[in-house]
Amino acid sequence: MRKSKMTTRKLTLITMLTAMAIVANIIENSITLPLVFPGVKLGLANVFAVIALYMFGAKEMLLVNIMRVLLASLLSGRIFSYTFFMSLAGALLSSLVVILFKRRSGLSIIGINCISAAFHGVGQILIVMIVMKSTEIVMYLGVMILLAIPTGLFTGFLSKMIFERIRKENYNA
Amino acid sequence: MNKADKITVVILFILGVSLFFTPRLWQVEGGSVAVVEYRGKELLRIDMTINDSYDVQGDLGPVTVEVKDRKIRVSSEESPYHYCSMQGWVSYTSQPIICLPNGIEVRIISGESSGADTTIQ
Numbered sequence: 450m451r452k453s454k455m456t457t458r459k460l461t462l463i464t465m466l467t468a469m470a471i472v473a474n475i476i477e478n479s480i481t482l483p484l485v486f487p488g489v490k491l492g493l494a495n496v497f498a499v500i501a502l503y504m505f506g507a508k509e510m511l512l513v514n515i516m517r518v519l520l521a522s523l524l525s526g527r528i529f530s531y532t533f534f535m536s537l538a539g540a541l542l543s544s545l546v547v548i549l550f551k552r553r554s555g556l557s558i559i560g561i562n563c564i565s566a567a568f569h570g571v572g573q574i575l576i577v578m579i580v581m582k583s584t585e586i587v588m589y590l591g592v593m594i595l596l597a598i599p600t601g602l603f604t605g606f607l608s609k610m611i612f613e614r615i616r617k618e619n620y621n622a
Numbered sequence: 623m624n625k626a627d628k629i630t631v632v633i634l635f636i637l638g639v640s641l642f643f644t645p646r647l648w649q650v651e652g653g654s655v656a657v658v659e660y661r662g663k664e665l666l667r668i669d670m671t672i673n674d675s676y677d678v679q680g681d682l683g684p685v686t687v688e689v690k691d692r693k694i695r696v697s698s699e700e701s702p703y704h705y706c707s708m709q710g711w712v713s714y715t716s717q718p719i720i721c722l723p724n725g726i727e728v729r730i731i732s733g734e735s736s737g738a739d740t741t742i743q
Binding site for chain 1: 623635641716718720729
């Protein structure tokens with residue numbers, strides 16, 4: 450993909466991606482599914498961060514993710530709470546790992562989403578371990594990783610569809 | 623979906639399954655003692671053979687722990703999402719209940735003094 454020279458256009462697109470990620474995040478947080486492990490989400494907000502990574506690059510993905518976590522928790526009044534630090538750790542860790550994987554492996558956008566979903570869980574569990582001074586939560590890591598497969602595949606196919614459409618329309622040109 | 627994606631999914635699956643089942647190899651059902659901890663500090667040791675409820679102070683308010691038929695649960699607590707009371711009854715040592723906003727952790731430990739052994743003296 451050609452890199453955009455128009456900074457205003459890029460800025461607008463990143464802002465729009467961030468805005469959509471914030472909305473997805475807030476909607477997801479308001480629906481609590483007491484599934485196997487409480488707190489497991491689909492990760493729709495991550496779709497927009499991955500699209501930012503594919504449209505622009507690593508820096509832009511980090512930007513979308515950090516702004517999303519900050520603004521979504523600010524808007525829902527959860528800023529600087531434990532859930533905020535959990536989302537921040539999850540978003541940061543998964544972004545960094547995904548950036549590395551995109552450069553060093555032959556993964557497509559679908560595999561990238563699976564990795565991202567899995568490391569979101571790892572980051573969150575790390576924060577719980579630090580806050581609770583307890584290692585027992587590691588027992589839930591298996592569940593988190595197993596659930597990352599369906600959610601990662603879902604968001605992966607979604608990102609693929611969206612990204613292909615963006616490429617066809619040539620938004621980035 | 624390319625080959626690398628499929629390998630990734632398989633690796634994640636194996637990792638998830640092994641992380642899920644490894645603690646369960648050593649799990650014990652219906653342990654006789656449960657511990658309640660506040661950020662790594664032990665607050666309470668509960669006899670699982672007695673049906674009762676206990677109150678501990680969490681960061682956001684009181685956390686009520688209930689024991690019934692060698693199962694334990696958090697029956698009420700103050701938190702934004704009530705995840706730990708949603709978790710319901712727990713009877714295995716491999717299923718800790720964690721109330722993150724309250725800093726409270728409840729887990730069953732196997733306990734050396736199981737009911738059958740203590741009666742024979």
